[in-house]
Amino acid sequence: MKNTTVNFNDQSEYILRIRDLNVIYDTDEGVVNALNGVDIDLKKGETLGLVGETGAGKTTMALSILKLLPDKIGIIKKGEILLEGEDVIGLSEEKMRHIRGNTVSMIFQDPMTSLNPVFKVGEQVADTFRYHDKSLSKHEIEKKVDEMFELVGLPHERKNEYPHQFSGGMKQRIVIAMALACQPKLLLADEPTTALDVTIQAQILKLMHRLKDSLGTSMILITHDLGIVAHNCDKVAVMYAGEIIESGDLKDIFKGDKHHPYTVGLFGSIPDLTSKSERLNPINGLMPDPSDLPKGCKFHPRCDSCKEICRTKVPELYTDGTHMIKCHKYTVNNFDELR
Amino acid sequence: MHKYIIKRLLMLIPVLIAISFILYAIMTLTPGDPARMILGDAATEEGIAALHKELGLDEPFLTRYFKWLLGVFQGDFGTSYRTRTPVFDEILSRLPYTCVVAFGAISISAVFGIVLGILSAVKQYSAGDNITLVATLLLTSMPDFWIGLILIIVFSVNLGLLPSITGDSISSYIMPWISASAGYLASTIRTTRSTMLDTIHADYVRTAKAKGAPPVDIVFRQSLRNALLPVITLIGINMGWQLGGTIIIEQVFAIPGLGSLLLTSIRMKDTSVVVASVTLVCLLASLINLLADILYAYVDPRVKAQYSKG
Amino acid sequence: MENMYDLKMNKQDLEMIKQKYKKKSQLHSIWIRFKKNKMAVCALIIFLLMVITAILAPLFLNYETDIIQQSILQRNQAPSAEHIFGTDLYGRDVMKRVLWGARISLSVGVIVVIVSVTIGSIFGCVSGYYGGVIDDVLMRVMDIMLNIPATLMAIAIVSAFGNSIRNVVIALSIEQIPKMARIVRSQIMTIKNGEFIEATHACGTPDSRIIFRHILPNALSPIIVEATLTVARSIISIAGLSFIGMGIQPPDPEWGSMLSESKRYLRECPYLVIAPGLAIVLSVMTLTMIGDGLRDALDPKMKK
Numbered sequence: 001m002k003n004t005t006v007n008f009n010d011q012s013e014y015i016l017r018i019r020d021l022n023v024i025y026d027t028d029e030g031v032v033n034a035l036n037g038v039d040i041d042l043k044k045g046e047t048l049g050l051v052g053e054t055g056a057g058k059t060t061m062a063l064s065i066l067k068l069l070p071d072k073i074g075i076i077k078k079g080e081i082l083l084e085g086e087d088v089i090g091l092s093e094e095k096m097r098h099i100r101g102n103t104v105s106m107i108f109q110d111p112m113t114s115l116n117p118v119f120k121v122g123e124q125v126a127d128t129f130r131y132h133d134k135s136l137s138k139h140e141i142e143k144k145v146d147e148m149f150e151l152v153g154l155p156h157e158r159k160n161e162y163p164h165q166f167s168g169g170m171k172q173r174i175v176i177a178m179a180l181a182c183q184p185k186l187l188l189a190d191e192p193t194t195a196l197d198v199t200i201q202a203q204i205l206k207l208m209h210r211l212k213d214s215l216g217t218s219m220i221l222i223t224h225d226l227g228i229v230a231h232n233c234d235k236v237a238v239m240y241a242g243e244i245i246e247s248g249d250l251k252d253i254f255k256g257d258k259h260h261p262y263t264v265g266l267f268g269s270i271p272d273l274t275s276k277s278e279r280l281n282p283i284n285g286l287m288p289d290p291s292d293l294p295k296g297c298k299f300h301p302r303c304d305s306c307k308e309i310c311r312t313k314v315p316e317l318y319t320d321g322t323h324m325i326k327c328h329k330y331t332v333n334n335f336d337e338l339r
Numbered sequence: 340m341h342k343y344i345i346k347r348l349l350m351l352i353p354v355l356i357a358i359s360f361i362l363y364a365i366m367t368l369t370p371g372d373p374a375r376m377i378l379g380d381a382a383t384e385e386g387i388a389a390l391h392k393e394l395g396l397d398e399p400f401l402t403r404y405f406k407w408l409l410g411v412f413q414g415d416f417g418t419s420y421r422t423r424t425p426v427f428d429e430i431l432s433r434l435p436y437t438c439v440v441a442f443g444a445i446s447i448s449a450v451f452g453i454v455l456g457i458l459s460a461v462k463q464y465s466a467g468d469n470i471t472l473v474a475t476l477l478l479t480s481m482p483d484f485w486i487g488l489i490l491i492i493v494f495s496v497n498l499g500l501l502p503s504i505t506g507d508s509i510s511s512y513i514m515p516w517i518s519a520s521a522g523y524l525a526s527t528i529r530t531t532r533s534t535m536l537d538t539i540h541a542d543y544v545r546t547a548k549a550k551g552a553p554p555v556d557i558v559f560r561q562s563l564r565n566a567l568l569p570v571i572t573l574i575g576i577n578m579g580w581q582l583g584g585t586i587i588i589e590q591v592f593a594i595p596g597l598g599s600l601l602l603t604s605i606r607m608k609d610t611s612v613v614v615a616s617v618t619l620v621c622l623l624a625s626l627i628n629l630l631a632d633i634l635y636a637y638v639d640p641r642v643k644a645q646y647s648k649g
Numbered sequence: 650m651e652n653m654y655d656l657k658m659n660k661q662d663l664e665m666i667k668q669k670y671k672k673k674s675q676l677h678s679i680w681i682r683f684k685k686n687k688m689a690v691c692a693l694i695i696f697l698l699m700v701i702t703a704i705l706a707p708l709f710l711n712y713e714t715d716i717i718q719q720s721i722l723q724r725n726q727a728p729s730a731e732h733i734f735g736t737d738l739y740g741r742d743v744m745k746r747v748l749w750g751a752r753i754s755l756s757v758g759v760i761v762v763i764v765s766v767t768i769g770s771i772f773g774c775v776s777g778y779y780g781g782v783i784d785d786v787l788m789r790v791m792d793i794m795l796n797i798p799a800t801l802m803a804i805a806i807v808s809a810f811g812n813s814i815r816n817v818v819i820a821l822s823i824e825q826i827p828k829m830a831r832i833v834r835s836q837i838m839t840i841k842n843g844e845f846i847e848a849t850h851a852c853g854t855p856d857s858r859i860i861f862r863h864i865l866p867n868a869l870s871p872i873i874v875e876a877t878l879t880v881a882r883s884i885i886s887i888a889g890l891s892f893i894g895m896g897i898q899p900p901d902p903e904w905g906s907m908l909s910e911s912k913r914y915l916r917e918c919p920y921l922v923i924a925p926g927l928a929i930v931l932s933v934m935t936l937t938m939i940g941d942g943l944r945d946a947l948d949p950k951m952k953k
Binding site for chain 3 (some may be wrong): 354357358362365366369370476477479480481482484485488489491492579580582583584586587590591601602605606613617620621624625
């Protein structure tokens with residue numbers, strides 16, 4: 001993988017550019033195609049909402065950016081991940097360690113198991129500082145830990161307690177403190193509120209939003225909840241079977257009239273308390289088996305608008321300004337008249 | 340936490356009394372007359388009767404037991420029928436040998452077991468790991484006394500390197516230590532390996548990696564502390580087993596320890612010696628397990644919280 | 650257009666699929682998983698050979714002449730073509746004695762397992778099902794039994810009540826019963842509270858069906874694994890007891906007592922130690938491997 005540098009204009013604007021990322025899992029039971037050509041652009045300070053069902057490849061994508069895929073099993077087959085212009089794929093493990101927790105941080109889904117049960121929480125936050133700035137004295141680190149605690153809304157007197165003494169929401173705050181300690185440029189949040197109560201969810205998201213704004217951090221927010229996307233993100237990317245099948249600004253996705261059939265299905269399956277509806281409209285069928293993906297358009301077996309061409313040919317990209325849709329419907333002339 | 344410890348210690352007392360009672364009953368109420376065995380061929384009916392009176396064997400079982408128990412609370416563990424010396428002295432003269440063998444064996448198994456277990460886990464699926472697994476399987480299948488016999492043949496008989504009878508030199512303990520530790524070494528390796536594998540794949544280790552932790556930190560700080568917890572418990576249990584199992588090793592290497600005293604005393608129906616020794620071993624085993632539990636609580640704050648609630 | 654991901658199947662198709670999977674009963678799939686583990690299968694074959702030899706031994710060996718009869722002329726002979734493992738201090742062929750010894754060790758092991766599984770299961774079932782005070786009391790008793798180092802307890806029982814096979818079995822069983830009881834108890838408790846039991850209740854399944862179709866198959870797995878390992882442990886325990894003279898008495902060719910006899914002649918006849926020891930190692934190793942293989946085959950959810 002070569003070390004690519006994009007031209008200067010792009011470098012200053014974009015924090016992350018991913019091109020044609022292909023990732024597989026080489027398991028005992030066969031090869032699993034987790035990511036099949038993912039493209040992402042993220043400008044500085046932006047928040048990208050990455051939406052999709054379980055198994056679409058969202059977590060895999062986040063792990064790939066940090067190169068935290070399972071050892072020997074998760075393999076980046078091809079593509080580029082340009083972090084501030086530098087291709088991460090070619091970097092050594094040592095260089096990656098400088099990046100993790102420092103330039104790019106990640107928050108995982110389940111706060112109950114994300115913290116080490118035998119260490120004090122203050123110490124775990126201090127670790128992030130210790131790993132990345134060897135020049136700090138013990139005293140300085142302690143002060144910084146206190147600051148982080150205040151920042152996430154926890155009393156710094158509690159830093160000598162252990163994880164089991166905190167609730168789920170508080171644990172996630174500690175996780176956020178650990179992630180933002182070194183003021184990373186990019187934060188990857190993998191369903192950070194899914195495991196929490198609905199009431200706590202809003203708190204945590206508000207906190208993340210506030211911190212993000214004050215620190216100028218870019219964020220990729222992975223979620224399956226379109227409501228969260230609507231309230232927290234600038235851009236949206238919809239993922240299906242390891243591909244981005246639709247992306248765009250918040251306006252494009254929520255207010256636009258053209259959509260990928262899958263996106264329509266996603267919106268349709270959100271319970272809407274305000275309108276009267278008889279039943280939910282789940283999308284027929286299941287996500288395809290990633291070790292045996294359909295030919296042509298990967299969504300075609302479940303698509304109501306499926307035509308012959310969808311079964312055989314991979315769709316091209318339809319673009320309209322910031323809005324991108326990967327569907328034959330918009331790229332093929334007279335689509336509705338086809339068989 | 341202190342309340343928990345005291346509670347555990349207090350609960351030991353009825354258990355130990357129960358054990359001593361059962362043992363005393365077994366020794367007294369089953370066939371076999373110590374007086375007859377002591378007098379041997381020179382036994383006459385009058386001689387036996389006289390000896391009965393002298394040793395207090397003519398009294399009913401319960402009287403004898405409670406007299407003995409009362410004595411224990413005053414520090415008198417009775418007198419050996421066989422040697423007429425206080426049981427306390429007998430046990431004291433033998434205990435050091437048994438302890439040296441037992442503690443030495445467990446220390447070897449703990450240290451090497453943990454180290455090899457960590458190596459095996461970190462280098463999973465490697466040649467070394469597979470060899471280790473097969474080796475542990477072999478070790479658990481070999482009885483400790485057989486290992487002892489083979490060691491004697493190789494190192495004592497053929498190579499003349501190590502004395503086969505254990506006495507005062509450190510080198511005389513090497514073969515007993517190796518034989519006694521083999522089985523526990525295997526179980527420690529297996530347990531450490533399996534717990535390390537579990538913790539290395541735990542979510543909190545993934546968090547540490549995402550923070551940029553170096554590999555040394557991941558293995559020795561983040562994972563190890565958690566992985567060692569079940570190992571601590573295992574070592575405590577092993578120690579208890581070891582104390583009970585030294586009998587066999589002592590026979591192989593002619594060690595003048597508690598085990599051989601026990602064996603002789605059982606054969607001669609020397610009640611006080613048997614009851615006192617076995618109860619003592621049970622006490623030691625229980626104390627060590629308590630120590631292991633305390634150490635566990637010290638390392639794992641969740642357990643500490645549990646214990647503190649009482 | 651055929652939507653192949655359409656889940657709306659008709660009832661007939663559903664029934665057909667159910668039938669297909671019923672034929673491939675649980676046992677079949679367990680066997681398939683077990684077969685994948687080559688080492689375990691190897692171990693099983695070797696162990697079965699041992700068992701067959703042990704059972705058929707009286708056909709080609711005569712107890713009186715081959716095992717017991719002493720022959721001063723032949724004593725302490727080194728391994729040769731005639732006596733593959735040599736002869737012992739009484740002139741008896743070691744190989745033949747070791748083969749006969751398998752009968753003793755294996756049969757004691759099996760009896761111990763039967764006794765401990767039966768009694769342990771009863772304790773475990775009662776404890777797990779009723780809970781409360783009964784559970785507390787029983788578990789206390791089990792704890793006390795576990796607290797006494799096993800070897801000591803066995804020695805105490807055997808020495809007090811006499812050196813017979815029956816007492817050895819009792820002693821070893823007492824050691825195993827608490828372990829078995831704990832396993833059964835935890836299985837019963839887990840299953841009693843398991844969500845899928847609630848589901849079966851919700852479906853209206855009769856109680857007997859619940860017990861036989863759902864509870865027992867799940868509870869059996871760890872019991873079977875533990876049973877295999879119990880036989881292995883028993884073999885070593887008997888050998889140890891006999892070694893110190895507290896178990897099977899001579900002239901019966903128990904492996905442990907054979908090793909005890911050979912202790913006297915370590916210098917002159919070191920080869921006497923080989924055969925009985927190898928027999929112990931082989932039988933315990935194969936049993937352990939079978940046990941591990943069974944554990945992996947019975948519960949595929951557990952990863953290596």
